[in-house]
Amino acid sequence: MTRRLHIGGQMAADSWELFNITENVGVDHVGNAKDLSRFRDRTFGEIYSSHVLEHFDYRDMPIALKEWHRVLDSQGKLFLSVPNLDVIFKLFLDKEKFNKQERIKFIQMVYGGHVDNHDIHNVGFDRDIILDMIRQAGFAKCEFVKELGIFNDCSKIEVDGQLISLNLIAHKEKLEDFINPPVEEEEKSKICKDVMFFMSLPRLCFTDNMFSAINAVKGLGLYGERFQGVFWEQGMENLLEKAIDKGYKYGLAIDYDTFYTMYHVLDLYNIIERNPDVGIISPLQPRRGNKYPMSGTFQDPRGDNVLVSKGGFDGGIKPVDTAHFGLTMIRLSELSKLKKPWFQSKPNEKGDWHRGHKDADVNFWIKCKSAGIKAALAEVWIGHLQLMCSFCGPVEENFVTYHEEINTVLEGGLPKWTIPKSFKEKQVLTKS
Incomplete structure (x- = not known):
């Protein structure tokens, strides 16, 4: 009962x-x-x-x-x-x-x-x-x-x-209820012919989430490749070119710290297929250390100010100027509108890499907007793995676990009951 x-x-x-x-x-x-x-x-x-x-x-x-x-x-x-x-x-x-x-x-x-x-x-x-x-x-x-x-x-x-x-x-x-059923063979045979995935991986990385990729690509029968190292923009461009040379219709960019299932990939595929005028489609994914999505619209041609995405969707999509590469579907034929290199970092007006510079990923979105490539946010929600720091709660809360984002902790944002007494009392620890 x-x-x-x-x-x-x-x-x-x-x-x-x-x-x-x-x-x-x-x-x-x-x-x-x-x-x-x-x-x-x-x-x-x-x-x-x-x-x-x-x-x-x-x-x-x-x-x-x-x-x-x-x-x-x-x-x-x-x-x-x-x-x-x-x-x-x-x-x-x-x-x-x-x-x-x-x-x-x-x-x-x-x-x-x-x-x-x-x-x-x-x-x-x-x-x-x-x-x-x-x-x-x-x-x-x-x-x-x-x-x-x-x-x-x-x-x-x-x-x-x-x-x-x-x-x-x-x-x-x-969540298990959504990831267990297999995809129909007819759907699988179509998407595996159209989509090649590629992943950006550091040489050493967390493996907790690798089964997101394994289960998704295995369930859909997708072919893909990885690239490693510090030259992210070179790896992205090389594998997009390889996908074009192999005759694929779409390139699927995946970050290793993204959580998703094969059904999230299938939703993206179905949405971009229904919208032939859209060149790039990205799902909703939160920013690291920020409550808003990694997507928005440029408020000036240089892309210096970005207005975050809010409001509803029309037919499952929302036009944006910038997004992410956590799980993003790119219509490969649209890349012919771009001058090479597609991915290239750009210094600020002073020629240095301080405030005002453009990293390769942001500069890619600026180039796409300038070239008339339509980007859209899909009504699809995916996860973003972020490192958390856990503390036991205070006595009066029966030590119920409290979670805080690692960046907040590293910047000095400790829960008040965890602050060391020697710090609060401004005492100097002596050697024993």
Whole structure:
């Protein structure tokens, strides 16, 4: 039987276990919802939480979401409702329609009612912020809905015909479900004739992710080659030329630190086949140490300023000027529009390699735009392997593991509970 947890619940309900920070009739579990250590991993099939998440502060809120993610089973769902600041602020500012007493209620929706020590709001959400938090917690998919349709609570409140809540369902899905089924032989026979892949590899590298490449190219029957060494631009150009000489239609550039499956490759292939005017297609891949994708549009002809890609897709693609080579499909016939060398670094106006210079990859995208080669971002999501540094959490959080990006740590961004006492007390260590 599927177990269901209602976080913040106060009234007993069939098939739902109630979890609340205060004792009450019908409450099954009393505690702070950022710590669900009493439950094993994958205990619940569903979790429901309405107007609870905003009570955590900025440090505890992501911890709580990760805990909720942890205790959901592999196909579990999180039914979540939080105050929608976009709507509430709009209502509050309409002084012609709402009197002072009504506007005070809007303030309480933002800051909490303060009826007890727990009825205080510490964070706020709009659509983009809550979506970002949900994804960072590890949920695979999120859908906004008008109603959660389970309990009669704040998630249903409307003012002036507008819901004051963001209601959503977040799904925790197993990636294995997407990579096991084989590709049909008819699809495989077509793509393996059209696509040659090539990989940029250092002489020594991590091997954790090599099975992304092995499983993808094996599953699709693709031929490919690698290049190594410090002369990246030479390797790229040489293998693109080889793909042209061998009669392939597309070259597929792959970085060894990219996570993908053969179905991601198949999606890219299908998209570029449907769009014959597009010369280069790249999937969504995050920048290293940055929350935005490695893609955008140039704000000037020299490509000095790049506006990051935002907004939706039209027919599965979005025009861009620059992207990446993590898993990028290049229509080889389009390269005839470029003057050689295709890949070449360029110094700045002073002739040096400081600010304003163009690396070979960026200069390639500038050349493509100048030559009229259309580049596009595909509605395809791939991963980017990035080194993380893990710490045990503080005592009060039961040492739950905390992750931080390595660049942040190397620049001095340590979690405050891990800072050595000798540093905090400004003591000098003596030799023993």
